[in-house]
Amino acid sequence: MKNVLVVYYSQSGQLEEIARTIAKPLMEDTEVSVTFCPIVLEKSFPFPWKKEAFFDAFPESFLQVPSKIVAPSEEVLAKKYDLVLLAYQVWYLSPSIPVNSFLKSDFAKRLLENTSVITIIGCRNMWALAQEKMKKLLQGTGAQLVGNVALVDRHINHISVITIVKWMFSGEKKKYLGIFPKPGVSEKDILESSKFGKIILKYLKINSYSNLQTELVANDAVEIRPFLIEMDKKANKMFKIWANLIIGKTNSRPAWLKGFNVYLLVAIWVMSPIVYILHLFTYPLKFVKIRKEKAYFQGV
Numbered sequence: 603m604k605n606v607l608v609v610y611y612s613q614s615g616q617l618e619e620i621a622r623t624i625a626k627p628l629m630e631d632t633e634v635s636v637t638f639c640p641i642v643l644e645k646s647f648p649f650p651w652k653k654e655a656f657f658d659a660f661p662e663s664f665l666q667v668p669s670k671i672v673a674p675s676e677e678v679l680a681k682k683y684d685l686v687l688l689a690y691q692v693w694y695l696s697p698s699i700p701v702n703s704f705l706k707s708d709f710a711k712r713l714l715e716n717t718s719v720i721t722i723i724g725c726r727n728m729w730a731l732a733q734e735k736m737k738k739l740l741q742g743t744g745a746q747l748v749g750n751v752a753l754v755d756r757h758i759n760h761i762s763v764i765t766i767v768k769w770m771f772s773g774e775k776k777k778y779l780g781i782f783p784k785p786g787v788s789e790k791d792i793l794e795s796s797k798f799g800k801i802i803l804k805y806l807k808i809n810s811y812s813n814l815q816t817e818l819v820a821n822d823a824v825e826i827r828p829f830l831i832e833m834d835k836k837a838n839k840m841f842k843i844w845a846n847l848i849i850g851k852t853n854s855r856p857a858w859l860k861g862f863n864v865y866l867l868v869a870i871w872v873m874s875p876i877v878y879i880l881h882l883f884t885y886p887l888k889f890v891k892i893r894k895e896k897a898y899f900q901g902v
């Protein structure tokens with residue numbers, strides 16, 4: 603019997619649905635036992651979000667400051683797992699506070715040390731550098747990263763910004779004004795993600811994951827958009843400055859967060875289109891570098 607643990611956090615239920623769909627082929631196999639472990643914070647984040655709370659989560663998300671989590675059940679902690687599926691979302695270009703908090707807890711060390719881990723990302727579309735941070739967090743627990751699946755909103759970047767904001771602030775994953783596409787990962791992509799579970803099951807059974815990521819990528823598990831990587835890198839530099847400026851403030855924190863809000867609007871609606879045009883013009887010059895980067899971020 604193989605023991606598989608699925609660790610996840612989800613506010614809207616999207617990431618839980620993705621994790622359960624991927625885990626389905628494993629659950630249907632009589633030789634595999636699947637245990638689900640939601641991450642629960644002692645002080646939970648609101649959903650739907652209010653604007654102040656949404657921006658207030660920025661400094662601690664980006665600087666990866668952990669919060670206290672509720673201990674997983676004894677039943678979860680008592681078992682030794684052959685494989686862990688870790689489903690996480692990105693908050694401000696970093697693994698979300700709940701997931702970061704879990705990975706920095708003693709529980710994660712106990713559950714993940716010397717264990718193969720497959721990360722499952724469900725986010726808007728900007729996850730590449732968050733996955734680099736995830737690699738470091740996993741190293742800290744002694745886990746081995748053997749695979750990664752990243753499901754995103756495939757619509758144009760700016761459309762996904764509009765629709766996700768509406769979704770996060772209303773709590774409803776539906777077509778904004780009846781004309782915009784539905785926000786987040788599409789129903790089709792979620793439904794079809796069980797194909798990744800079938801691939802994972804095959805490698806779990808042979809207890810070797812050396813070709814897993816290649817097969818996952820061949821089946822569309824990781825789509826890389828070079829422009830988003832460029833934006834991710836640029837935004838990480840700016841977020842670092844803002845987060846370090848804000849984290850030490852107490853009384854003036856709300857005012858600083860308002861400043862960050864304005865910066866974010868300018869970055870998305872003014873700077874990003876300019877970067878996009880420059881990206882298109884310089885694309886032929888950077889072709890080799892982009893191809894190398896694409897292969898790197900598709901790997902583990």
Ligand SMILES: Cc1cc2nc3c(=O)[nH]c(=O)nc-3n(C[C@H](O)[C@H](O)[C@H](O)COP(=O)(O)O)c2cc1C
Pocket residue numbers: 611612613614615616617618656659691692693694695696724725726727728729770786
């Ligand atoms: C505070 C906050 C910040 C976010 N930042 C990002 C981000 O930097 N990149 C991204 O692709 N998605 C971002 N998202 C979207 C999430 O990754 C995720 O897709 C969404 O919150 C739904 O996940 P759920 O399953 O927890 O409901 C953010 C969401 C929240 C709430």
